[in-house]
Amino acid sequence: MSILIDRTKxxxxxxxxxxxxxTLIKIDADKKAYIKYPKDCWGCTSCIKECPVYAIKFYLGADMGGRGSLVHTEKDGDIIRWITERFDGETVEIKINQKESNKY
Ligand code: SF4
Ligand code: SF4
Known part of the structure; x- marks a missing residue:
């Protein structure tokens, strides 16, 4: 498991x-984040949810059936939108209300 960080964002x-x-993510001299130890990432998704500019995506590898799909989140008030860009170009979105997250 690992993440991808878009340096341009x-x-x-x-x-x-x-x-x-x-403590897998570092900031380089250009003040851009990078993951120093990608193999150690266990996919907790904390970094993805915190990034204010949606620069981080979670890579769904073949081992998870994702075949290279990428997931990121975007916030809209209490709603977190989980957006999956599938390997075949399709985008799938799931909306979760954080106030109701204990229901899931
Ligand atoms: S997904 Fe979790 S473990 Fe992986 S880099 Fe982000 S915060 Fe760290
Ligand atoms: S949270 Fe996002 S914008 Fe902030 S350092 Fe990390 S990747 Fe860059």
Whole structure:
């Protein structure tokens, strides 16, 4: 499992670094985030949900049946939109109300 960070979107806020429980994400000299230890990422998705500019995507590899699909989240108030860009070009979106997340 691992993430992809879009350097062109990253604004260097450091939130992903702060929330990663494994301290896997670093900030380089250009103030851009990168994952230093991608093999150690266990896909908790904390960094993805914290990024204010949606620069981080989670890679769904073949081992998870994702065949290269990418997932990211976008926030709209209490709603988190989980957006999957499938390997075949289709986009699938699931909306979760954070206030009701204990229901799932
Ligand atoms: S998904 Fe979790 S473990 Fe992986 S880099 Fe992001 S915060 Fe760290
Ligand atoms: S949270 Fe997003 S914008 Fe902030 S440093 Fe990480 S990738 Fe860059």
């Amino acid at each position: 990253c604004v260097g806020c450091g939130k992903c670094h702060d929330v990663c429980p494994g």
